[in-house]
Amino acid sequence: MHTEQAFTNIIKENEGIIYKVTRLYTNNQDDQKDLYQEVIYNLWKGFKAFRGDAKVSTWMYRIALNTAVLYSKKKKRRGDKVPLEGVVLVEEAYDPVLEQRLKVLYTNIKNLGDVDKGIIFLFLEGRKYEEIATITGLSVSNVGTRMARIKDKLKKEIIKK
Amino acid sequence: MELEEMQTVWSQMSDQLKQQQKLTDKIIIDMTQQKFKNRFSTLSFYEIIGAGICFAAVIFIILNLQKMNTWYLMSASILSIVSLLILPIFSLRSLFGMKNLNLTTNSYKDTLVEFIKKKKQMLLVQQLSAVFSVILIWLVTPVFTMAFNNKDFFQQEHSTGLLIFYALVTIGVLFFARWGFRCYKSITAKAEADLKELESAEL
Numbered sequence: 001m002h003t004e005q006a007f008t009n010i011i012k013e014n015e016g017i018i019y020k021v022t023r024l025y026t027n028n029q030d031d032q033k034d035l036y037q038e039v040i041y042n043l044w045k046g047f048k049a050f051r052g053d054a055k056v057s058t059w060m061y062r063i064a065l066n067t068a069v070l071y072s073k074k075k076k077r078r079g080d081k082v083p084l085e086g087v088v089l090v091e092e093a094y095d096p097v098l099e100q101r102l103k104v105l106y107t108n109i110k111n112l113g114d115v116d117k118g119i120i121f122l123f124l125e126g127r128k129y130e131e132i133a134t135i136t137g138l139s140v141s142n143v144g145t146r147m148a149r150i151k152d153k154l155k156k157e158i159i160k161k
Numbered sequence: 162m163e164l165e166e167m168q169t170v171w172s173q174m175s176d177q178l179k180q181q182q183k184l185t186d187k188i189i190i191d192m193t194q195q196k197f198k199n200r201f202s203t204l205s206f207y208e209i210i211g212a213g214i215c216f217a218a219v220i221f222i223i224l225n226l227q228k229m230n231t232w233y234l235m236s237a238s239i240l241s242i243v244s245l246l247i248l249p250i251f252s253l254r255s256l257f258g259m260k261n262l263n264l265t266t267n268s269y270k271d272t273l274v275e276f277i278k279k280k281k282q283m284l285l286v287q288q289l290s291a292v293f294s295v296i297l298i299w300l301v302t303p304v305f306t307m308a309f310n311n312k313d314f315f316q317q318e319h320s321t322g323l324l325i326f327y328a329l330v331t332i333g334v335l336f337f338a339r340w341g342f343r344c345y346k347s348i349t350a351k352a353e354a355d356l357k358e359l360e361s362a363e364l
Contacts, residue, residue: 008186016178037192044193046265066264066272073276098177101170104162113358118269124171137268151164 007047011040014060017125021061024109024121025068035071042067054134061127062135065118072114108157116150119143208256212249218301219245225308233315234307241300248290248297255283277352284345291338295331302327
């Protein structure tokens, strides 16, 4: 299969991952759109080197999270964007109750530090500790310890409120 | 919201996202191409312009080097050339280092550690540049005075207004450098804390 076609197929199959990561690391739609493109661009850059040694999802999570965490740390936002309205960021399609709960969920996660944010995201995505460790560069036991701490933090947040 | 509830909400969202997949091949390719163009059209625009000005000044000084007829003017010219060459090179190098982090094979933790280290380097270069810029003002002034007017800055009588102007510029740059240094200290302290947190994650 042609490289370009193989790439677009992978992106289309996994576009939800990019949406979720970009929403987690930005605070407005404009930044989200910009980050969305940045992630796709970095995936494209890394695609030729990707030989399938790792799972597609592991590869995507790694690049998407790396891009997102750097994006959130850099202030400058520049350059034109491909219009994405009505393409991927259609929150209106959600059930309003679900959307409200999602806002609470995202607020909770955004309050965590960079490392914990990445870990909880991967955990919610249903990744096993081994895969989370591979993507984050932490040991499996460390992922477990951090998950326990994250649970505590979340509980404390509930008590505060 | 507890973790179990978060998992339920997250999986509901994931299910909805699966149903509304709307990216097309064209949009994906457009996004990669647009981002590629943006990289080159906006890549460190101000820093490159600044470096261009520095290099133009170097050429100008070299072309007028034969006019520097005293040891102090010649020394000031050479020091100006060295500073005007080194400062932008270091600045661009640190900037490109930040832009060229390996996001495709590095782990999340390595990316953060590398970013923090490069950021600290860049801030240090910025601080040194601010300090050197004060020295540079006093180095290039006599050199440019000779190059433009064929007059020795140190042998001339200067109007009070001009001297006040130089004093104010120097004070202004010093204040700016001091403010920058405080920001540098606060940012690097935060970066150090982040780095410690990340490195403790290895234990």
